[in-house]
Amino acid sequence: MAEVIIDRERCKGCLLCASFCPKQLFTLSDKFNSSGYYPVEIKEMEKCSGCAVCATVCPDVAITAVDR
Amino acid sequence: MRVFERPKMLKDKVFHYCPGCTHGIVHRLVAEIIEEMEIRERTVGVCPVGCAVLAYDYLDIDMQEASHGRAPAVATGIKRVLPDRVVFTYQGDGDLAAIGMTETVHTAARGEPLTVIFINNAIYGMTNGQMAPTTLLGQRTQTTPYGRNAAKEGYPIKVCEMLATLDGPSYIARVSVGSYKSILNARKVLREAFRRQIEENAYALVEVLSTCPTNWSMKPRDAMDWIENEMQETFPVGIFKE
Ligand SMILES: Cc1ncc(C[n+]2csc(CCOP(=O)(O)OP(=O)(O)O)c2C)c(N)n1
Ligand code: SF4
Ligand code: SF4
Ligand code: SF4
Ligand SMILES: [Mg+2]
Numbered sequence: 001m002a003e004v005i006i007d008r009e010r011c012k013g014c015l016l017c018a019s020f021c022p023k024q025l026f027t028l029s030d031k032f033n034s035s036g037y038y039p040v041e042i043k044e045m046e047k048c049s050g051c052a053v054c055a056t057v058c059p060d061v062a063i064t065a066v067d068r
Numbered sequence: 069m070r071v072f073e074r075p076k077m078l079k080d081k082v083f084h085y086c087p088g089c090t091h092g093i094v095h096r097l098v099a100e101i102i103e104e105m106e107i108r109e110r111t112v113g114v115c116p117v118g119c120a121v122l123a124y125d126y127l128d129i130d131m132q133e134a135s136h137g138r139a140p141a142v143a144t145g146i147k148r149v150l151p152d153r154v155v156f157t158y159q160g161d162g163d164l165a166a167i168g169m170t171e172t173v174h175t176a177a178r179g180e181p182l183t184v185i186f187i188n189n190a191i192y193g194m195t196n197g198q199m200a201p202t203t204l205l206g207q208r209t210q211t212t213p214y215g216r217n218a219a220k221e222g223y224p225i226k227v228c229e230m231l232a233t234l235d236g237p238s239y240i241a242r243v244s245v246g247s248y249k250s251i252l253n254a255r256k257v258l259r260e261a262f263r264r265q266i267e268e269n270a271y272a273l274v275e276v277l278s279t280c281p282t283n284w285s286m287k288p289r290d291a292m293d294w295i296e297n298e299m300q301e302t303f304p305v306g307i308f309k310e
Contacts, residue, residue, distance in 0.1 A: 014088035014281075019289040020248055035082065053248050055072040059092030059288075060083055066072035 002050030003067045004042060010062035011039035017054035017063060023047050026054070075099035077108055079128050088288020090245045090278045091119055094187060095126055097251070098158070101259045102129065107266065111154040112146050114139040118160035119193040137168020140175035143182050154266055156183040162192040165201040165225050172227070176271055179236030183261045184273040186227060189280040190299060197283030201225040204302050209283070224302055228275050232308035238270030240309040244277040246295030250305070257307075277303055 011033065017040060018026035025047055026040045033039050039062070042048065050068030055061075077099040083092045102108050108129055115123045117136035124131035134142040139157035147155045164172050164186050175182065191209055192198040199209045199216060202224050206215040216224075232240045239261055243254035254276060261272035277299050279291035286294060 010082050012087035014288040016088055016288050016292070037087065050071060052072040056248055056251055057093070057292075059085065059088060059090050061074050061078060061092065061096050063072070064074040065070060068069050068071050 002048040005065040007062050007064045008033050008039035010060050013038045016057045020053050020057045075103050077103050077128050079126055081125055086282040088281045093245045094276055097255050097258055107154050114143045114157040116159040116163040118163045120158055123158055137163050140171040144180050158185045161188045161200045161202040165227055176231045177234050177236045179271045181265050181269040183265050186275040187278045188275050189278045191280050191283050193280045228308045237309055239264045239272035241307045242275040242305050244295050244305050246292040
């Protein structure tokens with residue numbers, strides 16, 4: 001199973017990952033991080049293909065690893 | 069199997085860039101390439117004045133700050149004194165194509181063995197969105213509130229096309245980071261620009277079409293699409309000098 005690791009402290013909730021993910025897996029958390037941003041999260045990780053599109057487009061390198 | 073990992077060459081800091089600003093993507097690509105080419109210990113970066121002024125806080129290599137527009141002159145000095153180093157500049161469009169245009173052109177004309185990374189976001193980001201030499205015709209900025217008008221503000225400067233007429237440069241290319249595919253291409257081209265310096269002791273410049281969602285007043289994804297759909301009409305992606 002693929003896994004995407006999101007560093008919620010680095011994420012600025014810009015939603016680029018969400019808009020490019022072919023499986024539309026990202027949603028915004030309802031708790032903000034210490035910078036005041038609502039980071040993204042993935043609830044259905046089992047649907048992830050591990051394509052790493054999200055990590056490639058993340059400008060804050062907040063997606064710190066993708067395993068497949 | 070790990071298919072993506074945050075480069076170790078990026079320091080453990082959160083970028084100060086606005087949400088969705090693609091300066092961060094280019095930082096990551098540069099870090100990945102330097103790691104992959106195993107040149108970290110002998111690479112020196114020169115930072116600009118502009119939003120990337122703090123790049124030395126993010127890339128864990130030797131870095132030197134230059135005054136506004138002077139990065140190619142500073143890089144020339146470093147490379148001439150330490151010719152075994154891999155030296156690159158990272159400059160915005162205000163920095164490289166306005167105040168620093170003289171240094172840009174003459175460094176290219178001399179064919180200094182440097183790698184120049186030119187972030188074209190069609191605006192002065194750091195100072196809140198004034199017109200840049202690369203602002204598109206019709207584009208609204210703080211100083212062209214009705215859109216850039218050629219009769220009053222002149223035409224956008226096409227840096228790659230212009231520098232490609234010189235004999236000094238070895239490699240001149242324009243890429244985009246406005247889509248997943250574009251980012252993969254940008255990585256290849258940036259790597260080639262480092263290779264030219266390392267293996268051929270030659271000058272290379274890569275212009276990167278990059279977003280400024282804040283001063284363009286666009287959502288991050290719309291800004292990326294704007295690069296792909298609007299900006300590339302004025303600034304076509306491609307290799308201008310092989
Ligand atoms: C000598 C000097 N003149 C003017 C400025 C003000 N200034 C700071 S950044 C900047 C332009 C930044 O635009 P750009 O190079 O496109 O970088 P961006 O922020 O868009 O990445 C200017 C004019 C300065 N710092 N120093
Ligand atoms: S790896 Fe691919 S499928 Fe999985 S979350 Fe990222 S973009 Fe979506
Ligand atoms: S692209 Fe990166 S910073 Fe933006 S929302 Fe996704 S994980 Fe967060
Ligand atoms: S002002 Fe523009 S270029 Fe500067 S960090 Fe913000 S979005 Fe990026
Ligand atoms: Mg700029």
